[in-house]
Structure formats: C-alpha cells, structure tokens
Amino acid sequence: LQDRLGSILNGLTGRGALSEADVSAALREVRRALLEADVALEVVRSFTDRVKEKAVGAEILKSIKPGQMVVKIVHDELVATLGTEGVSIDLNAPAPVTVMMVGLQGSGKTTTTGKIAKRFTERQKKRVLMASLDTRRPAAQEQLRVLGEQTGVATLPIIPGQGPVEIAVRASQAARLGGYDILILDTAGRTHIDEPLMAEMAEIKARSTPHEILLVADSLTGQDAVNLARSFDGRVGITGIVLTRVDGDGRGGAALSMRAVTGKPIKLLGTGEKMDALEEFHPSRVADRILGMGDIVSLVERAAENIDAERAAAMAKKMQSGKFDLNDLADQIGQMQKMGGLGGLMGMMPGVAKMKDQIAGAGLDDRLLKRQLAIISSMTAYERANPDALKHSRKKRIAAGSGTSSADINKLLKMHRQMADMMKAVGKGKGPGIMGKLMG
Numbered sequence: 001l002q003d004r005l006g007s008i009l010n011g012l013t014g015r016g017a018l019s020e021a022d023v024s025a026a027l028r029e030v031r032r033a034l035l036e037a038d039v040a041l042e043v044v045r046s047f048t049d050r051v052k053e054k055a056v057g058a059e060i061l062k063s064i065k066p067g068q069m070v071v072k073i074v075h076d077e078l079v080a081t082l083g084t085e086g087v088s089i090d091l092n093a094p095a096p097v098t099v100m101m102v103g104l105q106g107s108g109k110t111t112t113t114g115k116i117a118k119r120f121t122e123r124q125k126k127r128v129l130m131a132s133l134d135t136r137r138p139a140a141q142e143q144l145r146v147l148g149e150q151t152g153v154a155t156l157p158i159i160p161g162q163g164p165v166e167i168a169v170r171a172s173q174a175a176r177l178g179g180y181d182i183l184i185l186d187t188a189g190r191t192h193i194d195e196p197l198m199a200e201m202a203e204i205k206a207r208s209t210p211h212e213i214l215l216v217a218d219s220l221t222g223q224d225a226v227n228l229a230r231s232f233d234g235r236v237g238i239t240g241i242v243l244t245r246v247d248g249d250g251r252g253g254a255a256l257s258m259r260a261v262t263g264k265p266i267k268l269l270g271t272g273e274k275m276d277a278l279e280e281f282h283p284s285r286v287a288d289r290i291l292g293m294g295d296i297v298s299l300v301e302r303a304a305e306n307i308d309a310e311r312a313a314a315m316a317k318k319m320q321s322g323k324f325d326l327n328d329l330a331d332q333i334g335q336m337q338k339m340g341g342l343g344g345l346m347g348m349m350p351g352v353a354k355m356k357d358q359i360a361g362a363g364l365d366d367r368l369l370k371r372q373l374a375i376i377s378s379m380t381a382y383e384r385a386n387p388d389a390l391k392h393s394r395k396k397r398i399a400a401g402s403g404t405s406s407a408d409i410n411k412l413l414k415m416h417r418q419m420a421d422m423m424k425a426v427g428k429g430k431g432p433g434i435m436g437k438l439m440g
C-alpha cells in the first residue's frame with residue numbers, strides 16, 4: 001500500500017503548480033551550479049530570487065516532474081538574462097567606423113582585434129585599419145603589426161615616443177585620409193582596474209569618438225567580473241562584451257555576471273589563439289554550459305523527488321494509523337487547490353466524470369475549499385488536533401473569525417469524519433472506499 005500511495009502522491013505532485021518547497025530545493029542545486037560556473041555571488045542571488053518569484057505557483061507542464069519544471073524555468077530565465085542572439089558589431093555609422101577595444105592586460109584585446117579585423121576583411125570585404133595604443137608593454141605595438149602581416153590587415157605605422165592619445169588621433173586621421181571603412185583601436189590594459197587606466201580610456205574615447213567600445217574579458221574571470229564590467233561601463237561606457245578563452249575549462253559564468261550588471265550584449269566569443277577562433281554568441285549554448293545541464297537536471301530532480309517521497313511517506317503513515325486530524329485535512333485541501341481544485345483533481349482521473357458532476361451538484365467547488373481553509377486557520381492548534389473538542393462556544397468563535405456560520409463548520413467536521421473513516425478503511429486494507437476508487 002505504501003508503495004502504491006507513494007506513487008500516487010508522486011504522480012499528483014507532478015502536476016498542478018510548483019510549490020515553494022519544490023522550488024527552494026531545486027534552487028539550492030541551481031545556486032551551487034552557478035557558483036561553480038563562477039557566476040558572481042551578487043548575480044547568483046538576484047538571479048535565483050527572480051527565478052523563485054517566477055517559479056513558485058507556476059503551472060507544471062503535463063508529464064514533467066517539478067524538478068524538471070524548475071530547471072526549465074531557470075534555463076529560460078538564464079537565456080533571457082544572457083540576452084538576444086546575434087547582436088554583432090554595429091557598422092551603421094559614417095566611415096571610418098571606430099571600434100575601441102578595452103580590458104585588462106592579457107584578456108585578449110590584441111588577439112581579438114586581429115580576429116575581428118580579419119573577419120571584416122574576408123567576409124565583408126571591408127577595408128580595415130588596426131592601431132595599437134599600447135605604449136606600456138614594450139613589444140605590444142610590434143605584436144599587432146605581426147598579426148596584421150599574418151592576416152593581411154593594415155596597421156598604423158609605429159612612431160616611437162608617441163603616447164596613446166596622440167596615436168589615437170593619428171589613427172583617426174589616417175583612417176579618414178586612407179578611406180578605411182573600419183578603424184580598430186587596441187588599447188593598453190593593466191593587471192587590475194585603476195584610475196589612471198580609466199582616465200586614459202576616457203580620454204582616448206573623447207578624442208576618437210568610437211562607435212563601439214568592446215570590453216574584452218577572459219571567460220575565467222570569476223567574482224571580479226562584476227567589478228570589472230561595472231568599472232569599465234560606468235567610467236568609459238561600453239557598447240558590448242567579448243568573452244575570450246571560451247575554449248578553456250571555464251563554464252562561462254562571467255558572461256552572466258557582466259551581462260547582468262551592465263545590460264550590455266555579449267557580441268562575440270574568442271575560442272582559441274588562432275585568428276579564425278571567433279564565434280557568434282548563442283545564449284542557450286552558454287546557458288547550458290553555465291548550468292552544466294546534464295548534472296543539474298539530475299541533481300534537481302533528485303532534490304524534488306526527495307521532497308515528494310517524504311510527503312508521501314508521512315501521509316501514508318498517517319492513513320495507516322488512522323490518525324487524520326484537521327491539520328491533515330488542511331494539507332489535503334491545499335494539495336487539491338494546487339492541482340486546480342476538485343475539478344482539476346477529478347479531471348486527471350479516468351472514469352470519474354459522473355462523480356465530478358455529483359460533487360459539483362453538492363457545491364463542492366473551489367469557493368468551498370477556500371472557506372474550509374479559512375475555518376481551519378481560525379482554529380487553535382489544540383482544536384485542529386482534537387476536532388471532537390469543538391463544542392458550541394468554540395464553533396461560534398471560529399465562525400466569527402472565519403466569516404462563516406456554525407453550519408459551515410458542521411459541514412467541515414462531517415467531511416473530516418468521513419475522510420478519516422475512509423482512510424482508516426484504506427489503511428486496514430478493507431474495501432476501496434471512495435478515495436480508493438478515486439485513486440485506483
């Protein structure tokens with residue numbers, strides 16, 4: 001019997017609406033997965049809060065388990081947060097369209113500059129000029145010149161002794177005079193964010209009026225991603241994000257962190273050191289990677305199953321012992337409401353159409369369920385556990401508290417008595433009773 005009840009209750013909680021317990025259990029696993037994927041803590045918090053709000057009470061699709069339903073909602077919300085597909089670099093401006101690359105040292109700015117230039121040159125037959133504004137690292141300008149030779153893209157001639165802003169101004173002039181379609185400015189980074197770096201970026205921006213400012217960030221950036229994105233966006237103002245080293249072990253949590261705090265689109269992904277290793281951003285692919293779909297689905301399912309199993313086992317025990325008080329009745333009514341009221345419950349069971357009509361005829365509708373819950377919640381704990389103690393004066397007080405009448409309370413008590421008797425019968429294995437018929 002316990003097995004049968006277990007599977008029945010499991011089946012029932014598999015439909016209806018997601019409960020707070022289903023969602024909380026599932027979100028514990030989701031939170032862990034996001035943190036493992038290196039999503040920044042504050043983003044994890046705001047994200048899971050948002051999901052919880054959407055998920056509790058959400059209708060569970062047929063033939064899906066609650067845990068799977070939560071994962072689906074998490075996945076959809078993740079994709080929505082990560083943003084729209086295929087937002088590419090915007091060239092819709094008078095030539096030369098200037099693209100400024102910003103980011104920390106070693107994030108991949110120079111490499112990505114070469115990749116983007118190569119792509120525009122080859123695929124769209126654009127005339128591209130690249131200029132290195134990195135006067136800090138000794139060989140930086142030379143590095144870009146070599147990339148230009150490799151890819152067949154023009155680079156601004158190097159004049160030793162010039163500062164970054166001077167080079168930016170010279171590059172803009174050269175691009176205009178040379179009739180280039182696109183100018184890419186490859187700036188210098190620092191090992192960490194500091195004021196001189198931000199001041200330098202702001203000045204370069206002011207002197208070269210870029211149409212796009214792309215923040216280049218390593219996908220392995222963990223908790224720093226939030227600070228990084230906020231600083232660059234707040235101080236310089238970015239128009240998009242390029243995530244590099246997506247070919248590595250990282251699960252790309254930085255994408256979610258940076259997108260969440262700036263709202264700016266992720267435009268491209270760097271997937272290797274080679275000049276062709278540049279890909280469009282697909283939110284659902286990155287979402288799968290962040291969640292580690294395979295693991296998370298099974299983890300979340302297990303968490304949800306445990307809850308269902310606990311509930312089912314507890315209820316089965318109560319039924320067998322014949323102890324079924326008004327607290328249990330309130331639980332049952334709550335479950336019924338979750339499953340779309342009595343009508344919804346009946347509709348799920350084969351061969352009960354006739355009984356459904358009878359119940360509707362008897363006025364056992366959802367308003368009744370609500371009234372019954374109101375009555376039970378107006379009782380003291382003692383009264384709920386001991387329905388027999390409900391004499392006239394107590395009934396009057398409860399009726400006043402719940403906005404009902406003594407007759408309503410009597411109806412509830414009668415229903416409880418019938419259900420308790422029936423459960424005792426089911427528990428002792430005597431005849432199916434009404435519930436047995438319903439559940440069979």
Ligand code: GDP
Pocket residue numbers: 103104105106107108109110111112189244245246247248269270271272273277
């Ligand atoms: P910058 O200091 O921001 O200009 O960074 P660089 O472009 O010089 O890149 C630093 C290192 O990262 C170089 O060794 C690049 O080859 C490497 N790199 C850049 N992008 C990627 C990428 O998407 N994947 C991999 N695996 N390596 C990359």
Ligand code: MG
Pocket residue numbers: 109110111134140186187
């Ligand atoms: Mg560089």
